Amino acid sequence: MSTTREEFIAFFPQLTEVILSELPSFGATAEMTTRIKAMIEYNVMGGKMNRGLSVVDTVKIMRGESVLPPDVNEKAMVLGWSVEWLQAFFLVADDIMDESPTRRGQPAWYRRKDVGILAINDSFILEACIFRLLKKYFKSEPYYIDLVEILHETSYQTELGQMVDLLTAPENDINLDRFSIEKHAYIVEYKTAYYSFYLPVALALLMTGSPAESPVFQVAKDILIPLGVYFQVQDDYLDCYGNPEFIGKIGTDIEDNKCSWLVVQALDRVSKEQRQILNDNYGRKSPAIHAQRVKDLYVELKIESVYKAYEDKAIAEIQDKISKVDESLVPRQVFTAFLNKVAKRTK
Amino acid sequence: MSTTREEFIAFFPQLTEVILSELPSFGATAEMTTRIKAMIEYNVMGGKMNRGLSVVDTVKIMRGESVLPPDVNEKAMVLGWSVEWLQAFFLVADDIMDESPTRRGQPAWYRRKDVGILAINDSFILEACIFRLLKKYFKSEPYYIDLVEILHETSYQTELGQMVDLLTAPENDINLDRFSIEKHAYIVEYKTAYYSFYLPVALALLMTGSPAESPVFQVAKDILIPLGVYFQVQDDYLDCYGNPEFIGKIGTDIEDNKCSWLVVQALDRVSKEQRQILNDNYGRKSPAIHAQRVKDLYVELKIESVYKAYEDKAIAEIQDKISKVDESLVPRQVFTAFLNKVAKRTK
Numbered sequence A, B: 001m002s003t004t005r006e007e008f009i010a011f012f013p014q015l016t017e018v019i020l021s022e023l024p025s026f027g028a029t030a031e032m033t034t035r036i037k038a039m040i041e042y043n044v045m046g047g048k049m050n051r052g053l054s055v056v057d058t059v060k061i062m063r064g065e066s067v068l069p070p071d072v073n074e075k076a077m078v079l080g081w082s083v084e085w086l087q088a089f090f091l092v093a094d095d096i097m098d099e100s101p102t103r104r105g106q107p108a109w110y111r112r113k114d115v116g117i118l119a120i121n122d123s124f125i126l127e128a129c130i131f132r133l134l135k136k137y138f139k140s141e142p143y144y145i146d147l148v149e150i151l152h153e154t155s156y157q158t159e160l161g162q163m164v165d166l167l168t169a170p171e172n173d174i175n176l177d178r179f180s181i182e183k184h185a186y187i188v189e190y191k192t193a194y195y196s197f198y199l200p201v202a203l204a205l206l207m208t209g210s211p212a213e214s215p216v217f218q219v220a221k222d223i224l225i226p227l228g229v230y231f232q233v234q235d236d237y238l239d240c241y242g243n244p245e246f247i248g249k250i251g252t253d254i255e256d257n258k259c260s261w262l263v264v265q266a267l268d269r270v271s272k273e274q275r276q277i278l279n280d281n282y283g284r285k286s287p288a289i290h291a292q293r294v295k296d297l298y299v300e301l302k303i304e305s306v307y308k309a310y311e312d313k314a315i316a317e318i319q320d321k322i323s324k325v326d327e328s329l330v331p332r333q334v335f336t337a338f339l340n341k342v343a344k345r346t347k
């Protein structure tokens, strides 16, 4: 049985309490504790939590249990939340760097009057909490150092992806020459796929006894990274072609000068004249006619059917890889569970 | 024999090379590698390197060797540089948060045209490098996890101190009500003393075989945290009373609204009228008459002799603690070496 978002959320106060209860040993005043509590709750809670949930679900599949024993459930929950906490660390900083006004329907943390640029240091504290929690719950486990290392490595991968993203599509500096299929692929793989798809499974594998050197990690990576890339390409596609009622927002990747899969595919196919149309219209916030011209060009270039072909191929390749998984290492269900959630989604 | 800054610097390219040489395994392009190299060199190099050097010197004292065997020297150098790297991570971010124009005589990293707000992510990458280096050089050592944990813990302490600092003395919002002797003590201990004084010795102790649970760490903390606090109080003192020719800059703590030891001592001693003088003059960038009024008030309140009394007492207390150190745990010289560098310094 899949873990529900409600069960997962119900576990959260226990973790916040661990962080807060040890603050006095760091000399913290009541005022500091109150602020840190608010900061954690504002930033860690509120997402879809698919990443965190998938850690717990993967542990269930690995153990072949639909209900986990309490001690195992607790550890799986902690690792699930460590991924959410890691994401909070990245998102707080990303919103500053992107100058984003909102996140999850509320003002971005740095936009609050009582926060501002302090948000940079808050993002560091969010990161530090992850390792406090790991120490608290896993210190005596033989795979403790492996958990720490995979979190370090994934952070580094995400930061490298973020670096390329920021260099490729800087705010208020439109230059499509920097965009390319290769750059898009790097950004998507490093900034998103490792922490969103590979990390949850890697943590669950470590927790259920796979040694860090086991070939299962490479097997998982070979499937989950392409799956994560496909997921992000879908995200880029849905931004333009999804139903806003389903995806819950009106896409603005064109206006925001995003290095989207759609635009790098278009750039790969344009004539000199069409390229000029992109140069003149991509990344303009207003008037809306600019974005419409880009969308018209996508139609001309049949980008939607390029996407459909990519999607069918991506799914087929992932399915093929899954079918070849040695089930003595890991049940195929670990990966089909992910693929079923992602394939042909409309939101 | 103390390690020289030159010897220490000569080791640096080897570490940069470790980071750069593994970047291809993270899919990095030549362009990324060039940028990361420049970013590391700009930010990690160029300080006084007392923190890093003290790791190597402490290892020498612990082993009773004035010249270390090559393999030991290498490890000590790596740990020394890990402290410098940690400082770089903090300083890159601190300069953004403080809107500082310069650092070590050159533009602060974030002020460079080709950097800007990307500096936030660069600070994350600097932090990540520390754990790449630890993994590379210490993975097979039994104390590897202890090194990782002390770096995590020290980062968290520094971040908590930074949080209080930013809340106490925010840019462009002068309110002396937030200043207090207690807040100053917290900021100094957490933001500076742990990473600058305790961390180098703790790393050296771990490397030379003290188990993480050994009482020697508490002994070291009890001496080095007060020593680090004294060092920072001195820094605050010298900002106002030091010879600019010796300290290499003209102090601006008063103009910069710093929660300096001098002002919290003054606030503790002012009459209602004198308090008004502070309120009206502290934290004003110009004209210079404001800072002069504050300095005149310090004279009236005899803050310089308050400092001299504090200094004598601090040194005496630290000397007393050192004299009681059980030398079967750690040679007293570890601490006298630090104290001799700090006591009564004029720069």
Ligand SMILES: [Mg+2]
Pocket (backbone or CB within 6 Å): A094, A095, A098, A100
């Ligand atoms: Mg963003």
Ligand SMILES: [Mg+2]
Pocket (backbone or CB within 6 Å): A094, A097, A098, A165
């Ligand atoms: Mg971004």
Ligand SMILES: [Mg+2]
Pocket (backbone or CB within 6 Å): A235, A236, A239, A253
């Ligand atoms: Mg999107």
Ligand SMILES: [Mg+2]
Pocket (backbone or CB within 6 Å): B094, B095, B098, B100
């Ligand atoms: Mg500063």
Ligand SMILES: [Mg+2]
Pocket (backbone or CB within 6 Å): B094, B097, B098, B165
């Ligand atoms: Mg600062």
Ligand SMILES: [Mg+2]
Pocket (backbone or CB within 6 Å): B235, B236, B239, B253
């Ligand atoms: Mg100073």
